Every structure is written in structure tokens, then in C-alpha cells.
Amino acid sequence: MAYVAVKGGERAIDNAHAWLAADRRGDPAVPDLGLAQIREQLGRAIDRVMAEGSLYDRDLAALAIKQSQGDLIEAAFLLRAYRTTLPRFAHSEPVDTAAMAVRRRVSAVFKDLPGGQVLGPTYDYTHRLLDFTLAAGTAPPAPATAPATGAPMQRVNDFLRHEGLIEPDAPADATPGDITRQPLTFPAPRDVRLQALARGDEGFLLGLGYSTQRGYGGNHPFAGEIRVGEVTVEIEPAELGFAIDIGEITLTECQMVNQFKGSKTQPPQFTRGYGLAFGHAERKTMSMALVDRAMRAEELGEDVTAPAQNVEFVLYHSDNIEGTGFVEHLKLPHYVDFQSELETIRRMRAEADAGKEAAE
Amino acid sequence: MSTMEGYNFAYLDEQTKRMIRRALLKAVAIPGHQIPFGSREMPLPYGWGTGGIQVTAAVLGPQDVLKVIDQGADDTTNAVSIRRFFARTAGVATTTDTEAASVIQTRHRIPEKPLREDQIIVYQVPQPEPLSRLEPSRAETRRMHALAEYGLMHVKLYEDITRFGHVAISYDYPVMVNGRHLMAPSPIPAFDNPKMHHMAALQLFGAGREKRLYAIPPYTSVVSLDFDDHPFRTTRAPHACGLCGATDSYLDEVVTDDQGGRLYVCSDTDHCETRREAGHTGSESPLQEAAQ
Amino acid sequence: MSEPTLLSASGLTLRFGAIPALLDVDADLWPGEILAIVGESGSGKTTLLNVLSGKMAPQSGQVMYRDPAGAMQDVHTMPAPALRALHRSDWGFVHQNPRENLRMAVSAGGNVGERLMAQGSRHYGHIRAAAIDWLEQVEIDAARVDDLPRTFSGGMLQRLQIARTLVTHPRLVFMDEPTGGLDVSVQARLLDLIRSLVRRLGIAVVLVTHDLAVARLLADRIMVMQRGEVVEAGLTDQVLDDPRHPYTQLLVSSVLQA
Numbered sequence: 001m002a003y004v005a006v007k008g009g010e011r012a013i014d015n016a017h018a019w020l021a022a023d024r025r026g027d028p029a030v031p032d033l034g035l036a037q038i039r040e041q042l043g044r045a046i047d048r049v050m051a052e053g054s055l056y057d058r059d060l061a062a063l064a065i066k067q068s069q070g071d072l073i074e075a076a077f078l079l080r081a082y083r084t085t086l087p088r089f090a091h092s093e094p095v096d097t098a099a100m101a102v103r104r105r106v107s108a109v110f111k112d113l114p115g116g117q118v119l120g121p122t123y124d125y126t127h128r129l130l131d132f133t134l135a136a137g138t139a140p141p142a143p144a145t146a147p148a149t150g151a152p153m154q155r156v157n158d159f160l161r162h163e164g165l166i167e168p169d170a171p172a173d174a175t176p177g178d179i180t181r182q183p184l185t186f187p188a189p190r191d192v193r194l195q196a197l198a199r200g201d202e203g204f205l206l207g208l209g210y211s212t213q214r215g216y217g218g219n220h221p222f223a224g225e226i227r228v229g230e231v232t233v234e235i236e237p238a239e240l241g242f243a244i245d246i247g248e249i250t251l252t253e254c255q256m257v258n259q260f261k262g263s264k265t266q267p268p269q270f271t272r273g274y275g276l277a278f279g280h281a282e283r284k285t286m287s288m289a290l291v292d293r294a295m296r297a298e299e300l301g302e303d304v305t306a307p308a309q310n311v312e313f314v315l316y317h318s319d320n321i322e323g324t325g326f327v328e329h330l331k332l333p334h335y336v337d338f339q340s341e342l343e344t345i346r347r348m349r350a351e352a353d354a355g356k357e358a359a360e
Numbered sequence: 361m362s363t364m365e366g367y368n369f370a371y372l373d374e375q376t377k378r379m380i381r382r383a384l385l386k387a388v389a390i391p392g393h394q395i396p397f398g399s400r401e402m403p404l405p406y407g408w409g410t411g412g413i414q415v416t417a418a419v420l421g422p423q424d425v426l427k428v429i430d431q432g433a434d435d436t437t438n439a440v441s442i443r444r445f446f447a448r449t450a451g452v453a454t455t456t457d458t459e460a461a462s463v464i465q466t467r468h469r470i471p472e473k474p475l476r477e478d479q480i481i482v483y484q485v486p487q488p489e490p491l492s493r494l495e496p497s498r499a500e501t502r503r504m505h506a507l508a509e510y511g512l513m514h515v516k517l518y519e520d521i522t523r524f525g526h527v528a529i530s531y532d533y534p535v536m537v538n539g540r541h542l543m544a545p546s547p548i549p550a551f552d553n554p555k556m557h558h559m560a561a562l563q564l565f566g567a568g569r570e571k572r573l574y575a576i577p578p579y580t581s582v583v584s585l586d587f588d589d590h591p592f593r594t595t596r597a598p599h600a601c602g603l604c605g606a607t608d609s610y611l612d613e614v615v616t617d618d619q620g621g622r623l624y625v626c627s628d629t630d631h632c633e634t635r636r637e638a639g640h641t642g643s644e645s646p647l648q649e650a651a652q
Numbered sequence: 653m654s655e656p657t658l659l660s661a662s663g664l665t666l667r668f669g670a671i672p673a674l675l676d677v678d679a680d681l682w683p684g685e686i687l688a689i690v691g692e693s694g695s696g697k698t699t700l701l702n703v704l705s706g707k708m709a710p711q712s713g714q715v716m717y718r719d720p721a722g723a724m725q726d727v728h729t730m731p732a733p734a735l736r737a738l739h740r741s742d743w744g745f746v747h748q749n750p751r752e753n754l755r756m757a758v759s760a761g762g763n764v765g766e767r768l769m770a771q772g773s774r775h776y777g778h779i780r781a782a783a784i785d786w787l788e789q790v791e792i793d794a795a796r797v798d799d800l801p802r803t804f805s806g807g808m809l810q811r812l813q814i815a816r817t818l819v820t821h822p823r824l825v826f827m828d829e830p831t832g833g834l835d836v837s838v839q840a841r842l843l844d845l846i847r848s849l850v851r852r853l854g855i856a857v858v859l860v861t862h863d864l865a866v867a868r869l870l871a872d873r874i875m876v877m878q879r880g881e882v883v884e885a886g887l888t889d890q891v892l893d894d895p896r897h898p899y900t901q902l903l904v905s906s907v908l909q910a
Binding site (some may be wrong): 010080081083180181185186187316321324326327328337339340341344347351 | 367371373396397398399400401402403405406407408410430431432435436437438439440441444467468469486497498499524525528530531532547548549550551569571572595596597610611612613627
């Protein structure tokens with residue numbers, strides 16, 4: 001028998017999975033990585049996986065990171081697939097970031113302001129030198145502490161709003177859309193756009209945000225404020241009739257302040273781009289705020305010319321779970337379609353040859 | 361994950377299945393029209409059949425017998441993976457026998473054996489918008505569908521004929537459904553397009569990443585776009601199956617050596633096996649006619 | 653002119669914020685007639701063209717069109733599919749920049765044939781023959797039928813756009829500065845072509861131009877616009893030879909340049 005059709009797909013898959021598990025574990029002489037270690041020591045990875053996986057659970061994120069060998073898109077995918085099966089008991093009241101227990105808060109538009117500039121735990125001014133004491137596992141010195149003031153730290157935008165210099169918040173009485181339950185349709189309102197950006201790929205948003213700074217849909221941004229800290233999450237069960245505290249989550253919020261010369265209907269004022277994400281995610285929220293503002297071009301009567309201003313383009317391509325699935329699906333067999341292309345090309349070549357012969 | 365305890369029948373919760381069934385009813389009522397639906401995140405990657413899986417999950421009952429094919433074969437890895445997913449989450453019987461199946465989920469092929477009224481075929485669809493390569497904006501293509509403005513698609517065919525002498529689309533060849541909606545038949549080879557026309561079985565299409573469903577009810581007209589003087593025609597490799605000798609089935613081309621040796625075998629593995637069991641034989645050796 | 657009008661607009665008003673683009677504008681067009689709308693940029697002439705063709709809705713007033721069956725249709729209340737159908741068959745639109753209307757990645761023949769295919773033509777040979785016929789009518793070498801427009805000169809592109817527009821034998825064509833942006837010698841040839849085609853086919857044209865010479869050469873009647881208002885209207889020769897309104901007098905004496 002010259003040819004035997006390929007068989008054994010099931011066994012191949014089982015074997016592949018067993019090999020993957022061994023590969024994941026690595027050298028068994030090295031101690032197994034504990035979830036608590038990942039949770040406590042790879043915090044920024046946890047934050048990114050929670051944001052892009054749209055699920056706030058540090059322990060599950062740690063498991064996903066372990067299971068995916070640190071492939072953060074794969075980890076976010078694991079969280080998403082788990083999240084989609086969870087029953088929904090309630091939705092939260094809007095969180096109040098003005099009441100955030102701030103760990104870090106910087107504003108680029110004022111030298112000083114009530115509440116002060118709070119550097120907090122930041123890489124900003126670290127010199128990027130590999131720290132070999134970390135390799136040695138040396139315990140860090142204890143950071144300085146100060147008693148909490150307990151006073152809420154007002155948002156920078158609220159200072160600008162008193163003078164009417166910045167556009168007001170949109171009324172928040174409407175129920176926001178839910179992109180995990182309803183397909184995107186266009187024109188997409190801002191609540192839906194922000195939701196998509198909040199779970200969008202950090203790298204994609206970084207590239208788009210960067211492109212606006214280099215002239216592709218620029219809008220002269222200032223980092224009005226970036227704040228990181230804990231906020232309380234509340235739900236209002238129907239049977240209670242009042243809101244109850246169910247815990248706290250870490251959020252990063254970025255308010256970009258942008259130039260606006262005014263239009264026929266609006267006086268000159270600053271406009272806003274907004275970013276919010278789970279965890280400590282400054283790069284993500286700053287990029288998000290730039291892209292949010294860029295996508296408001298049409299609403300503000302600006303020309304829509306750059307990729308970051310094209311709402312359909314941004315929203316359809318910001319999700320890395322969708323993107324990775326479709327890019328990687330090219331690995332799947334396509335030989336039936338390839339065969340049809342082969343036949344078409346052979347036919348066209350034969351016709352071209354026949355044409356040449358006829359001409360000779 | 362060796363068991364799926366704690367998950368609902370066929371993975372999706374009943375609310376979601378109802379939502380998908382409602383969308384499917386609408387899809388059946390407007391043949392070929394794309395219905396947006398709240399596609400869920402599945403434990404398989406987007407682009408790997410999440411749309412088809414959700415549709416199958418929504419229509420599957422405990423009595424159903426499921427067949428899953430990819431490239432016409434039951435044994436390709438992704439077909440195996442999806443079949444296992446349903447065997448595990450729904451506990452339904454699975455089969456490779458086209459005749460024995462009540463639901464067939466497919467990627468890129470339609471079985472050679474004509475389907476029956478009591479069967480449903482579910483297509484996995486990567487790109488539900490037939491106009492996507494001509495017009496990238498979905499807001500605009502929706503408008504074009506609403507107004508049945510399909511001149512642009514014919515411009516594409518016109519350009520092909522002008523440049524190549526015939527339409528150069530070999531798969532995902534656009535069809536007009538029920539004389540009204542332009543539809544992407546999913547990336548099946550154009551060879552399979554005629555099977556869709558007046559098919560006895562219900563045809564359902566799921567695009568998970570693009571969050572669209574569509575359908576063709578039984579016995580609906582499905583016409584491949586063409587010109588009167590350049591009628592649609594199908595192509596297959598001009599060979600007989602090396603294993604069963606079939607001369608009318610769609611063939612895979614298998615590379616047998618690095619000297620140009622090729623073997624052509626049925627892409628529909630069940631069709632080929634059934635024929636071989638009935639005593640049909642092929643040459644079994646690499647055919648060289650193509651080179652001569 | 654006792655014949656019924658083809659297009660009839662009354663009381664058109666449209667403001668952009670505080671700026672009036674159209675103020676109570678009336679306009680009538682008879683079959684086979686060429687009406688020029690002239691004025692400086694910002695006078696409202698392009699806005700009027702967009703409102704007459706249904707691309708832009710007025711805040712008040714209406715535009716009525718007599719369809720081929722003889723019934724009057726309100727352009728701004730007819731269903732969107734009906735308006736789109738008008739635009740791809742009975743009407744045509746010639747843009748100043750032909751690239752806005754042409755498909756630059758589609759052959760000349762495909763560009764001309766598109767409206768036929770949109771109307772349901774399904775015979776490749778017939779479509780191609782019609783395309784070749786129309787290329788010849790607009791003085792483009794039939795041998796260029798399979799070439800992409802990006803290899804064409806500016807004047808050829810404009811003629812290709814005209815062929816693409818006229819292939820369905822529209823009764824009404826809107827033209828927005830059709831000779832703008834072309835060299836003077838190319839302009840003259842194109843104007844000649846437009847005049848002879850339109851006359852021969854009996855097409856009615858609404859022509860927007862800032863160039864009085866273009867209006868004089870093509871138009872039967874002329875409307876002069878200033879700040880959204882029609883300040884003077886009448887037969888072309890009458891208005892241009894004996895302008896009454898001071899603004900028209902200024903235009904005619906070429907004091908104002910658009």
C-alpha cells in the first residue's frame with residue numbers, strides 16, 4: 001500500500017498536551033512555582049491579565065499565568081473563557097475614583113495641587129540597570145511610611161471644571177452597554193468604546209496612542225492626572241434597596257486634557273480623553289485616554305483621517321483574544337482551499353500557455 | 361481538564377442558547393441575511409470554530425448524533441478537538457458516518473453524499489461579510505445589503521474576467537440567496553457551491569469572532585454569481601481518487617516524494633471509506649498524468 | 653416654458669450655526685436644460701447642489717423631482733433605497749475631482765460598466781461593448797478599456813467619470829466644477845465634449861461653477877448666488893450681458909475672483 005490516510009488525531013492531541021505539561025513544568029529539579037509567588041511578585045503581569053481578561057481575581061490570574069507559561073495573552077484568554085460561564089448576580093454601582101485610597105497620583109498640568117503630587121511605587125525614576133542584588137534574593141529595605149490623612153483626594157479635572165475650562169462629564173444615568181453580551185454596532189457610543197479599550201491589548205493601544213503623538217490624529221494632550229489606588233465596589237441588591245460594600249479593587253485612572261478651539265456650538269475649552277483599567281496600569285490607561293480622545297474626532301467636528309480616529313478600525317482590532325485567534329488560525333489546515341487555488345492557477349497557466357502557442 | 365463537571369449541557373448556559381436560537385430563527389426567516397448576536401467567549405480560540413460551536417451547542421439535543429469535519433475529514437486535529445469538546449460537554453453520540461449524523465459541523469467542505477431533511481449542517485465562518493474585501497467598513501456593507509446594492513461584487517467578477525478570462529475566485533465564492541441577499545458560503549471550495557442550492561437540510565452559519573449568524577432554510581435557491589456569457593463552473597483536480605477510484609468527488613493532493621510525485625484522494629474521508637467498503641478501488645500508486 | 657419642470661425646489665433654507673448657507677432659495681429645471689449656479693466660494697452654490705441632489709437635507713423647503721413615470725417625488729422624504737436608485741440610474745453626479753467618483757483600482761471598462769451592473773446587467777460581453785462605446789464617445793482610445801485609471805491624465809479621468817455617469821442614460825446630471833483644476837486647453841476640449849454630449853442626449857444639467865466663461869459656454873439659464881441667496885436669475889446671455897444686481901455686475905467685471 002503506497003499511501004495510508006493520516007489517522008490518529010486524537011492520540012496526537014493527547015501526546016501534545018502531555019508534552020506541553022512537561023514543557024511547562026521545566027526542569028523538575030527547580031522548585032514548582034507557587035500561585036502566591038506569582039500573585040505577589042509578578043503583580044504587573046497579574047494586572048494586565050485581569051484587565052485584558054476582564055476579570056478581577058488575582059488568584060485566578062496567577063493560575064492562568066502559570067498555566068500559560070507566562071504567555072499573558074493566553075492567560076487573559078483563559079480568564080475570559082472562564083468568565084463567560086459565570087452566573088451574574090448583580091452589577092456594581094459606578095465606582096467613585098474621587099474617593100480612591102490613592103497610592104500614587106501625579107499631575108503634569110499643575111506644579112502643586114490639593115493632596116499633592118504622590119510618586120508612589122513607580123519605575124519612572126529608576127535607572128534601568130539590572131539589579132543583581134535581586135538575583136541574589138536580598139530582602140529590600142522597608143519603605144518610608146506616613147499616617148493616612150483620610151481626606152479624599154479631589155480629581156484634577158474637578159479643579160478645571162469650576163472655571164468651566166473643561167467639558168463637563170456626560171450625564172451618567174443611562175445603563176451602559178455590555179460588549180460581552182451585545183455585538184458591536186456602529187456608530188458605537190462612548191461607553192461601549194471605553195469598555196472595548198479597557199479590555200483592549202496594551203501593545204495595540206500603546207502603538208495607536210503613540211501614533212496620535214506623532215501626527216496621526218494628534219490632539220495636543222496633557223496628562224491632567226494619573227492616579228492609582230483602591231476603590232470600594234458596591235452593589236445594590238434588589239431586595240435590600242440600598243448599596244452594600246462587597247470589597248475593594250485596585251484601579252488606575254488617567255485623565256488626559258486636550259486642546260480644543262471650540263466649534264459652532266461649543267465655546268473654546270479643554271476636552272478630555274479617559275483611561276481606566278484594573279490594577280496598576282499606567283501605560284495602558286494613558287494610551288487608552290489618547291485613543292479615546294482621538295475617537296471623539298467626529299463628535300468634536302475634527303477631520304477623521306488617522307487610524308486612531310477610525311472607531312471601527314480601533315474597536316475591531318483592539319481585542320487581542322480575537323486577534324490572536326484569527327491570526328493563529330492560519331495554522332489550521334487550509335488544504336482544501338489551497339487545492340482549489342492550485343487548480344485555478346494551473347488552469348490559468350495552461351490557458352496562458354495555450355494562448356502563447358496559438359500566437360506562435 | 362479531563363472532565364467538564366460544573367458546566368451546562370453543551371457548555372453554554374440555557375439563556376445564551378435561547379439567545380442564539382432566537383437569532384437563528386430570525387436568520388432562517390431572512391435567508392442569507394447576517395444577524396448580529398452576542399457571541400460568547402468560548403474555551404477555543406476565535407477563528408477556530410467558535411461560531412460553529414455556539415450554533416451547534418444551541419441546536420444540539422441529547423438524542424443528536426454529531427459529526428465534525430474539517431477539510432472534509434473527521435480525523436483532522438481541529439475536528440477531533442471540537443468533536444471531543446461536545447462528547448465531553450454534551451455527552452452526545454458522535455459519528456464519522458455522514459448518513460448516521462443528525463448534526464454535522466463543518467469547516468471548509470460539504471459532504472459528498474446529499475444531505476436529508478432531518479439533518480442540519482453547521483458551517484464555521486471566519487468572515488461572514490462577502491463584501492469585506494471590497495469595502496472594509498461594516499457600517500457601509502450593512503447599508504449595501506439593506507439596499508441590495510451588489511453592483512460592486514459584479515465589478516470584481518468583471519475585473520477577473522477582463523484580467524484572467526474567467527472568475528478567479530476558487531473558494532468562498534459569493535452566492536445570492538433566495539434572490540435577495542449576497543452571502544459568503546464560508547471558505548468551501550467553489551466545487552461545493554452547487555450542493556447548497558435547494559439543499560434538503562437546514563444550513564446554519566456561525567461566525568464567532570465577527571459575532572454574526574446566518575442561515576439557509578431547506579430548499580432555498582442559492583445561486584453562485586456569474587455572467588450570462590461566463591457562467592459559473594466548478595473545478596476539481598482532473599483525476600480519480602487513488603484509493604476509491606471516484607471521479608466526481610473533491611480531491612486532496614498529497615505530495616508523495618520530492619520528484620513531483622502526487623497522489624489524489626477524496627477530501628471527504630467518510631465518502632471514500634464507504635466506497636472502499638463497497639468494493640471500489642483506486643490505483644493506490646502515485647499518478648503521473650499531471651506531469652505529462 | 654409651459655412644459656412641466658423636471659426638478660422644482662422651493663423655499664430651501666439651511667444654516668450652519670449662525671451662517672446661512674441657503675436662504676429661501678427657489679429653483680426650477682426643465683428637461684434637457686442646463687442651469688448654471690454661479691458665485692464665489694462660500695456663496696452657497698455647492699450646498700444648493702447637495703440639497704437639490706438629496707445629499708444634504710434642508711432645514712425647510714422642498715425639492716420635487718418628476719420621475720420617468722411622470723409622478724412628482726419629494727427628494728427629501730422618499731425612502732433611502734429609492735433615492736439611491738435614482739442616483740445610480742436616472743441621475744448622475746460629476747465631481748470636480750474624478751478620483752472621488754472613480755474606482756482607481758478598477759479598469760476603465762469596469763468603472764464605466766459598474767452602473768450597468770448595479771442596474772442588473774449580467775452579460776459580460778454587452779457590458780464591455782457598452783464600456784468601449786462610451787470610452788469612444790468621450791474620446792478615450794478603446795484600447796485603454798482594460799487599463800487602470802491611475803495611468804490616465806487629469807483630463808482623461810474627468811472624461812472617464814463622465815462616461816461612467818452617462819452610461820445609464822440619466823435624465824439629470826449634477827456637475828460640481830467639472831472643469832476645475834484642469835489646464836485651460838484641456839478645459840476647452842472638455843467643455844466642448846460636455847456641451848455636445850448633453851445636447852445630443854437631451855440631458856438636463858445643474859452645473860455649479862465659479863467660472864462665468866464656463867457658464868456662458870454651457871448654460872441656458874443662470875442663477876447668481878451670494879451669501880446663500882439668489883440675487884439674480886435669468887437667461888445666461890441676458891444676465892451676463894446686462895447684469896442688474898451690483899454683485900452680478902462685480903462678478904461680470906471680473907473684480908471678484910473665486
